[in-house]
Amino acid sequence: MKITAQDEYGLRILLQIARADQDEGLSISQLSEREGLSPSYVGKLTRQLRMAGFIESTRGQKGGYVLSRPADQILVKDVLRTLGGPLFDDSFCAGHTGGFRFCTNSVDCSLRSLWTLIQLAVDHVLEDLTLQDLVRPDRAIEPLLDSLHALREQG
Numbered sequence: 001m002k003i004t005a006q007d008e009y010g011l012r013i014l015l016q017i018a019r020a021d022q023d024e025g026l027s028i029s030q031l032s033e034r035e036g037l038s039p040s041y042v043g044k045l046t047r048q049l050r051m052a053g054f055i056e057s058t059r060g061q062k063g064g065y066v067l068s069r070p071a072d073q074i075l076v077k078d079v080l081r082t083l084g085g086p087l088f089d090d091s092f093c094a095g096h097t098g099g100f101r102f103c104t105n106s107v108d109c110s111l112r113s114l115w116t117l118i119q120l121a122v123d124h125v126l127e128d129l130t131l132q133d134l135v136r137p138d139r140a141i142e143p144l145l146d147s148l149h150a151l152r153e154q155g
Contacts, residue, residue, distance in 0.1 A: 003084075009037060010045045010083040011076070011134070017055055018071045018135050025057075025064030045083075052082040071135055077126035087119055 013031050020026045028046060032039045046065055049055045056068045067074070080086075 006045070007080055007084045009035065009041070010049060011079060013042060013045050014049060014054060014074075014079060014131060015134055017065050018067055018131050020064075020066070022066050025066035027064040030064065048082060049079075052078075054079060054082070067131075071132035072130050074131040075127065076129045076131065076134065077123060079131070080126065087115075087122055 012035055016031055016034055017026055026034075028039050028042050031037070031046070032042045035042070046055065050057065050065070053068055054074055055065045057063065057065055
């Protein structure tokens with residue numbers, strides 16, 4: 001399980017759009033230049049983000065991409081699920097059966113329980129984190145980190 005380049009760059013593009021003038025937006029070439037990505041890759045990511053309803057395109061000479069709704073209404077969890085999917089879901093086990101047709105541990109699998117627990121923890125952290133939280137400087141994330149550290153110390 002790992003965070004993909006698509007997750008990283010998709011979120012970075014979305015943050016660039018969130019920080020931009022919402023009347024004009026940002027074009028693919030502007031996003032490409034700001035993030036150091038090829039225009040075709042930016043086009044692929046903006047298409048995914050547009051199809052998922054996070055951004056919309058504006059027409060005209062100064063056309064570009066703008067958020068389709070306020071940044072505080074866009075959950076990071078939803079964006080990551082759109083870009084790369086969850087870290088773990090039930091289909092994962094079906095794809096890792098070894099040389100067998102079915103997993104030998106399909107009835108009683110402590111690893112599946114571990115991956116499910118990790119996914120639940122990630123979802124818990126991301127369920128209230130919005131794009132607006134990421135637009136702010138790092139200081140905005142500090143209260144979340146503090147609360148997670150406090151939970152860890154209690155456990």
